Each structure stands twice: as C-alpha cells, then as structure tokens.
Amino acid sequence: MPAFPLLHLYLTLVGARVRGQMQYRVSFALSAFGQAFITIIEFGAIVVLFSRVPRIAGWSLWEVALLYALAETSFSSAEFVGSALDDFQLRVSQGTFDRVLVRPLGAFFQVLAEELALRRLGRVLQGILVLILALHNLALVWTPDKVLVLALGLASGMVIFFSIFVLAAAFCFWTVEGKEATHVFSYGGVTLADYPLDVYADWLRRFAIFVLPLAFVSYEPALYLLDRPDPLGLPSWLRLLSPLAALGLALLARLGWSVGVRHYQSTGS
Amino acid sequence: MRLPALLALYAALVRLAFRRQLAYRTANLAGLLTNAFFGLLRASLFIALFTSSGTQTTASISGYDLQMAASYTWVTQALIMVVNLWNWWDIETTIRTGDVVTDLARPFSYLGYWLARDYGRAAYFALFRGLPGLLFGQLTFQAGLRWPEGPVAWLLLLLSLSLAIAISFAWRFLLNISAFWTTDARGAGGLYGALVLFLGGFVVPLRFFPDWLQPLLFSLPFAGIIQIPTDIFVGRLGGLAALEALATQALWALLLLGLAQLTVVFAVRRVSVQGG
Numbered sequence: 214m215p216a217f218p219l220l221h222l223y224l225t226l227v228g229a230r231v232r233g234q235m236q237y238r239v240s241f242a243l244s245a246f247g248q249a250f251i252t253i254i255e256f257g258a259i260v261v262l263f264s265r266v267p268r269i270a271g272w273s274l275w276e277v278a279l280l281y282a283l284a285e286t287s288f289s290s291a292e293f294v295g296s297a298l299d300d301f302q303l304r305v306s307q308g309t310f311d312r313v314l315v316r317p318l319g320a321f322f323q324v325l326a327e328e329l330a331l332r333r334l335g336r337v338l339q340g341i342l343v344l345i346l347a348l349h350n351l352a353l354v355w356t357p358d359k360v361l362v363l364a365l366g367l368a369s370g371m372v373i374f375f376s377i378f379v380l381a382a383a384f385c386f387w388t389v390e391g392k393e394a395t396h397v398f399s400y401g402g403v404t405l406a407d408y409p410l411d412v413y414a415d416w417l418r419r420f421a422i423f424v425l426p427l428a429f430v431s432y433e434p435a436l437y438l439l440d441r442p443d444p445l446g447l448p449s450w451l452r453l454l455s456p457l458a459a460l461g462l463a464l465l466a467r468l469g470w471s472v473g474v475r476h477y478q479s480t481g482s
Numbered sequence: 483m484r485l486p487a488l489l490a491l492y493a494a495l496v497r498l499a500f501r502r503q504l505a506y507r508t509a510n511l512a513g514l515l516t517n518a519f520f521g522l523l524r525a526s527l528f529i530a531l532f533t534s535s536g537t538q539t540t541a542s543i544s545g546y547d548l549q550m551a552a553s554y555t556w557v558t559q560a561l562i563m564v565v566n567l568w569n570w571w572d573i574e575t576t577i578r579t580g581d582v583v584t585d586l587a588r589p590f591s592y593l594g595y596w597l598a599r600d601y602g603r604a605a606y607f608a609l610f611r612g613l614p615g616l617l618f619g620q621l622t623f624q625a626g627l628r629w630p631e632g633p634v635a636w637l638l639l640l641l642s643l644s645l646a647i648a649i650s651f652a653w654r655f656l657l658n659i660s661a662f663w664t665t666d667a668r669g670a671g672g673l674y675g676a677l678v679l680f681l682g683g684f685v686v687p688l689r690f691f692p693d694w695l696q697p698l699l700f701s702l703p704f705a706g707i708i709q710i711p712t713d714i715f716v717g718r719l720g721g722l723a724a725l726e727a728l729a730t731q732a733l734w735a736l737l738l739l740g741l742a743q744l745t746v747v748f749a750v751r752r753v754s755v756q757g758g
Binding site: 237239240241242243244246247248250251254255257258261262264265266269270388390391392393394396397400401404405408411412413414417 | 508509511512513515516519520522523526527529531533540543544664665666668669670672673675676679680685686690691692
C-alpha cells in the first residue's frame with residue numbers, strides 16, 4: 214500500500230486522462246497555446262485601455278494588473294483542479310453519474326479524479342507571469358505580513374473559485390438545462406474580480422463583499438498590499454478576512470454538494 | 483433548379499433553423515442572464531474610463547462619447563450569439579459521426595445549405611438574445627443606449643450585420659470542415675476564438691489601439707464580424723466611411739465563402755461511403 218492511498222489513486226486516474234489527452238498532440242498544443250493566448254489577450258486589452266486613459270477609477274495600470282493577476286491565477290488553478298466540474302451537467306443528463314454512486318469511494322473524489330485538463334496550465338502560467346510583472350513594476354516595500362497576505366490571498370481566491378465550481382456542479386442535480394446561468398458566478402466572478410470594485414454600482418460591490426465573497430479574491434488583498442485607503446470606507450481589518458471568506462464559501466459548497474447528491478434521482482437512461 | 487424554387491428552398495431552410503432554436507427556451511434564458519451580467523460588468527468598466535481622473539470627466543475617447551462607449555459594450559454583448567463567436571461545431575460533429583454523407587448527398591449546395599441554416603439561427607438570436615440584451619442595457623444605463631438614427635442607419639446596420647454573419651460563418655465553416663483532414667479542429671477553434679475576440683474589436687474597440695495599427699486592423703477579416711456593425715449601430719460610423727467599411731466586409735465575405743466552397747470540393751473527394 215502506498216503511504217497516501219487516495220492521493221495515489223487520484224494520480225493514477227488523472228494520469229490515465231493526461232495520457233489520453235496526449236494522443237491528440239497537435240490539438241493539445243493548440244488548445245494549451247489558445248488558453249495562454251486568451252489570457253495574454255485579456256491582459257493586452259487592459260494595456261490598450263490604459264493607452265487611452267491614465268487611470269481607471271483612480272487605479273494605475275500595474276495596480277489593475279495586480280488585481281487581474283490575483284484573480285486570474287486563483288481562478289485558473291481552481292479551474293484546473295476542478296476540470297471535471299464544468300461539464301458536470303452531461304454526467305447527470307447522460308446518467309454516467311450513477312456509476313460513481315455504486316463504487317465504494319466518495320462521489321466527490323471520483324468526479325474530481327475523472328478529468329484533469331492539462332491545457333489549462335497555460336492560463337495558470339499566464340496569471341503568474343502577469344503577477345510577477347505587476348509586482349516588479351509596483352516596487353512594493355515587502356514586509357512579512359504582506360508576503361503572508363499575498364500567499365493567503367491566492368490560496369483563498371483559489372478556494373473561493375473552486376467552491377463556486379462545486380456549487381455550479383451541484384446546481385445540475387436540480388436542473389441540467391440552466392447550467393449556463395452559473396457562468397455568471399464563475400466566469401462572471403473572475404471578470405468582476407479582474408478590475409477594481411470601485412467601477413461597479415453599489416449593489417454589485419455589496420454583493421461581492423457580503424454575498425459572494427469575490428472582493429476577497431483580489432480587491433481586499435490588493436488594498437492591503439498597496440496600502441490604499443478603502444474608497445468605500447469599510448474597516449481596514451476587512452482586507453485580512455480572505456481566508457475566512459474562503460472557508461465560509463467552502464463549507465457552503467460542501468453542504469450544497471451533499472444536499473444535491475441526496476436529491477439526485479437518476480435519469481434512468 | 484429554377485431560381486424561384488431555389489429561393490423558396492433556402493427560405494425554408496432559414497425558417498427551419500429558426501424554429502429549431504425555439505425549442506431551447508431555458509438554455510436561452512440562462513444565456514441571456516449570463517450575457518446581461520457580463521454586459522453590466524463591461525459597461526461599468528467602460529463608463530469608468532470616462533471618469534478616470536476623479537471628478538473630472540473626459541468628453542470623448544477615440545471618437546466615442548460616454549453614451550456611445552456604454553452602448554458599444556451592450557451591442558457587442560448582444561452580437562455574441564448573432565454572429566456566433568465561439569463553439570459552433572455542428573458540421574464537425576456530422577463529420578465525426580458520418581452524418582455528413584446525408585448532407586453532401588442533398589441535391590443542392592452543401593455550403594448554401596449550412597449558410598441558410600446559419601442565417602435562421604442568427605435571426606433567432608437577434609430577436610430572442612440580442613434584442614432583450616439591448617433592452618436590458620437601455621434600462622440599466624441612465625442615459626439609455628445610442629440607437630441607429632434614421633432609416634439609412636438602420637439599413638446600413640442590416641447590411642453590415644448580414645455580412646458579419648457571412649464572414650463569421652465562413653470562418654466557422656472552414657474550422658469545422660478541417661475535420662475531414664485532422665482530428666484537431668477544436669484546438670484550432672480555440673485559437674480562432676481568441677483572435678476574433680481581440681482583432682474583432684470585442685474586448686476593446688479597435689479604435690483604442692495605437693493609431694498607426696488601425697488601417698491594418700480594419701482591413702483584416704475580423705473587424706467585419708464585430709467592430710464594423712457595432713460602430714454603425716452606435717453612430718461612430720456613417721455615410722461614405724460606412725459604405726467603405728461595408729465594401730471591406732463584402733470583399734472578405736466573398737473571399738472566405740469562395741475558399742469555403744473550394745474546400746468542399748476537396749473534402750468531397752475524401753469521402754468514401756461504406757454501403758450497408
């Protein structure tokens with residue numbers, strides 16, 4: 214028996230998927246490049262915007278780049294680990310989820326081990342690259358607490374997005390047709406977190422702070438790293454709460470998933 | 483086939499494709515919600531560009547005033563499904579399953595068959611996805627959107643949109659039909675998706691790019707998919723300049739559709755049907 218049997222099993226299972234992806238080499242290379250390219254383009258768009266205006270809502274190019282990099286890196290790594298979750302509606306509608314339920318292992322573990330889309334690493338690398346560029350150009354004065362806030366911010370962001378993916382997958386236990394609506398929170402969520410919260414309407418800001426904690430992915434950690442005053446006048450300890458927000462959403466996702474599995478009735482096909 | 487009969491046939495194909503989409507109501511509603519939310523985010527960002535230096539507002543950026551810029555985001559958002567920017571693999575699927583044989587055997591143009599269906603699909607999305615999205619933008623932006631002014635502008639928009647659909651269709655057709663030669667069509671599709679987002683003027687208007695780059699950007703076959711119809715809609719493009727832009731669109735539509743027809747000829751030679 215290996216030391217960590219579950220981890221060993223996970224690596225064996227996703228390893229098979231990865232070998233499968235490698236059978237279509239050109240397609241793999243193109244789509245990995247495509248993923249990286251899309252991110253470059255999104256960042257390119259920010260640069261183009263800043264070629265026409267000096268600041269957006271008081272934020273400079275590299276300050277926005279920091280927000281963007283925090284959001285992209287955490288989103289894309291969550292998307293990478295949760296590769297199996299984004300077409301989960303197919304598993305429900307085609308009835309293949311039943312297979313998972315009859316095997317003697319946790320359903321969530323099995324679903325997660327079913328896919329690992331290696332091409333998504335392209336987007337992760339881009340996020341990290343922009344992060345390095347932004348930090349380099351901002352010339353921050355680094356203190357141990359800032360290093361900690363950065364690391365915890367990235368980890369929390371990843372947990373927040375991963376939880377959103379889990380909730381979106383759990384949503385499929387009730388309806389498979391409306392899956393695209395969950396993109397509002399996943400893809401919409403990362404887009405929202407790419408830019409300073411200051412550009413959005415009041416209700417959207419409140420939503421991102423108090424309901425779906427997207428503000429804690431990039432905005433709040435960035436305020437701390439940049440020593441910026443909060444234009445919304447919220448207390449400064451709020452910017453340290455990313456891990457707590459992530460934990461809260463993760464617990465909610467766990468609950469949502471288990472309620473969903475219990476609610477699940479096979480299509481019978 | 484005589485011309486009236488041919489026209490009737492294509493009109494029937496357009497209608498059928500339109501009606502086919504009507505079956506996906508929930509999916510369309512979910513898509514509409516997503517498009518509207520993204521529209522809201524993008525419009526907020528573009529509006530913020532005009533108040534970038536605190537209280538002072540900028541009058542115009544690259545020839546767009548505040549209302550035009552906000553409208554730009556809503557119009558491009560409304561166009562996503564009309565010109566079908568991403569993920570259209572209907573033909574590729576038929577090539578993989580072999581159903582393509584039935585379509586090729588039909589006694590009329592294979593390219594025309596799919597083009598007619600694409601216009602039907604586009605008409606559906608213009609009415610049930612694009613228009614509601616625009617109305618949502620109209621309601622959420624205080625000043626309202628900038629709509630085309632006068633019958634001439636509407637006519638130009640209609641022409642430009644028809645050409646935009648043809649250009650986008652030709653690209654998608656070429657990507658799909660490449661499945662006759664390669665199993666990697668979808669990989670290339672991802673790359674195309676990224677290109678059209680940026681070079682089509684979806685993410686950022688092409689006019690925001692450096693001035694020296696613009697003649698090149700506007701002559702590429704991507705500007706005609708999003709940028710040109712949107713500019714005509716918001717009133718950034720009109721008169722002679724609009725006609726010139728339409729001519730560029732028409733040229734690319736003809737060229738790409740011609741190329742598509744040529745690939746069909748070569749593709750047919752590769753098909754071998756097993757009797758059974």
